[in-house]
Amino acid sequence: METLVAQPEAKAVVTTAKTMHALVYHGPGNKAWEVKPVPTIKKPTDAIVKIAKTTICGTDLHIMKGDVPEVTDGRIIGHEGVGIIEEVGSAVSNFKKGDHVLISCITSCGKCSYCKKGMYSHCEDGGWILGHLIDGTQAEYVRIPHADNSLYPIPAGSDEEALVMLSDILPTGFECGVLNGQVQPGDTIAIVGSGPIGLAALLTAQFYSPAEIIMIDPDQNRLEVAKTFGATKLINNSYENVTERVKELTNGKGVDSAIEAVGVPQTFELCTAIIAPGGRVANIGVHGKSATLHLETLWAQNITITTRLVDTVTTPMLLKTVQSAKLQPKKLITHRFRLDQAMEAYETFGNAAKEKALKVILTN
Numbered sequence: 001m002e003t004l005v006a007q008p009e010a011k012a013v014v015t016t017a018k019t020m021h022a023l024v025y026h027g028p029g030n031k032a033w034e035v036k037p038v039p040t041i042k043k044p045t046d047a048i049v050k051i052a053k054t055t056i057c058g059t060d061l062h063i064m065k066g067d068v069p070e071v072t073d074g075r076i077i078g079h080e081g082v083g084i085i086e087e088v089g090s091a092v093s094n095f096k097k098g099d100h101v102l103i104s105c106i107t108s109c110g111k112c113s114y115c116k117k118g119m120y121s122h123c124e125d126g127g128w129i130l131g132h133l134i135d136g137t138q139a140e141y142v143r144i145p146h147a148d149n150s151l152y153p154i155p156a157g158s159d160e161e162a163l164v165m166l167s168d169i170l171p172t173g174f175e176c177g178v179l180n181g182q183v184q185p186g187d188t189i190a191i192v193g194s195g196p197i198g199l200a201a202l203l204t205a206q207f208y209s210p211a212e213i214i215m216i217d218p219d220q221n222r223l224e225v226a227k228t229f230g231a232t233k234l235i236n237n238s239y240e241n242v243t244e245r246v247k248e249l250t251n252g253k254g255v256d257s258a259i260e261a262v263g264v265p266q267t268f269e270l271c272t273a274i275i276a277p278g279g280r281v282a283n284i285g286v287h288g289k290s291a292t293l294h295l296e297t298l299w300a301q302n303i304t305i306t307t308r309l310v311d312t313v314t315t316p317m318l319l320k321t322v323q324s325a326k327l328q329p330k331k332l333i334t335h336r337f338r339l340d341q342a343m344e345a346y347e348t349f350g351n352a353a354k355e356k357a358l359k360v361i362l363t364n
């Protein structure tokens with residue numbers, strides 16, 4: 001029958017939400033690439049970003065193991081990436097639809113007392129929430145709160161793949177390692193851990209021309225990579241006595257700055273064992289267990305120990321150094337996948353030593 005009359009109930013049908021695919025956490029050891037609703041603007045300060053490229057972080061592996069219990073079942077993971085603005089809330093003034101943006105792993109309002117101090121990591125309405133307390137970037141779209149302060153414009157003609165390294169690992173290696181470690185020209189420094197974060201510290205430490213950079217890791221491949229990135233001495237702690245080797249290399253003194261880029265008690269304790277009097281131990285690693293602090297040997301050594309969550313306040317500066325090719329973060333990228341191959345990408349990144357993987361790029 002073609003002679004239909006208007007059906008009021010048909011008009012009442014709500015348009016179904018647009019859907020997308022995303023990498024979703026379902027409790028320790030469980031994840032899935034599945035259909036989720038496309039995020040929508042919740043507050044006037046929000047922006048919706050269509051993801052162009054994202055990556056997997058060591059932190060995501062910790063989440064997948066269940067080490068970060070605040071992450072709940074159903075959460076979309078990921079806190080790094082670049083994309084294109086799809087929609088902005090009415091209060092967003094720095095960005096408009098179509099703008100290419102770098103997503104910071106840290107969300108910040110720019111107005112609270114911590115933000116005013118440049119300590120975005122502790123923003124009272126942000127901090128590290130992306131892919132943690134709110135849905136993240138391993139998806140086709142992401143909602144970014146406080147978009148004006150949490151996104152950075154990408155200059156035209158940039159290599160966007162390289163800029164993914166600026167969402168988290170480069171500011172983290174630089175701020176928590178190099179700046180807190182107060183690396184100075186002529187210093188001898190040690191970086192414990194030659195993974196992506198340790199290598200990011202290695203790349204950015206060279207802004208300050210240290211005389212020697214000693215890289216310490218049990219994986220020979222990662223040490224060889226570090227050498228091509230500018231490390232001057234390599235120590236493989238799977239068969240070498242690190243403390244003895246460092247003493248040999250430093251006339252018995254130890255290093256001026258020791259940067260911890262692993263996050264286990266042994267590597268932190270190692271940093272405090274190889275530090276010279278007056279030196280700085282800068283912790284970057286995410287620690288799940290307590291470490292022993294040997295105050296009985298350290299109390300008179302004039303050392304400084306620092307901790308920090310990345311604030312990403314140096315991101316604009318780092319962007320300029322990438323633009324000028326002074327910093328070449330693209331070297332950290334070893335594997336590339338399509339975004340819909342996210343499960344495969346996790347498999348590769350999760351077996352980093354075997355796969356010789358540093359950073360993997362997922363392209364939407």
Ligand SMILES: [Zn+2]
Pocket residue numbers: 057058059079080105168169
């Ligand atoms: Zn990360």
Ligand SMILES: [Zn+2]
Pocket residue numbers: 108109110111112113114115122123124125126
């Ligand atoms: Zn704030």
